[in-house]
Amino acid sequence: MSPDGPLRCPRCRKVAVEAHAPFCSAACRDRDLLDWLEERYVIPGPPLEDSDAGPDGAAPPQ
Numbered sequence: 001m002s003p004d005g006p007l008r009c010p011r012c013r014k015v016a017v018e019a020h021a022p023f024c025s026a027a028c029r030d031r032d033l034l035d036w037l038e039e040r041y042v043i044p045g046p047p048l049e050d051s052d053a054g055p056d057g058a059a060p061p062q
């Protein structure tokens with residue numbers, strides 16, 4: 001531990017700025033937050049594809 005060393009951004013290792021500590025910028029902070037959210041809330045499988053009988057589309061003839 002270096003007590004006087006500058007805080008480094010955990011994403012890009014640049015020197016962090018106080019406004020966005022411990023990150024160097026809002027971009028890195030947002031990026032980290034998004035990664036955290038994706039880890040925590042895992043998306044369950046790929047999105048469903050549109051079926052022929054969509055609720056707001058024309059129903060297929062039968």
Ligand SMILES: [Zn+2]
Nearest residue numbers: 009012024028
């Ligand atoms: Zn950064």
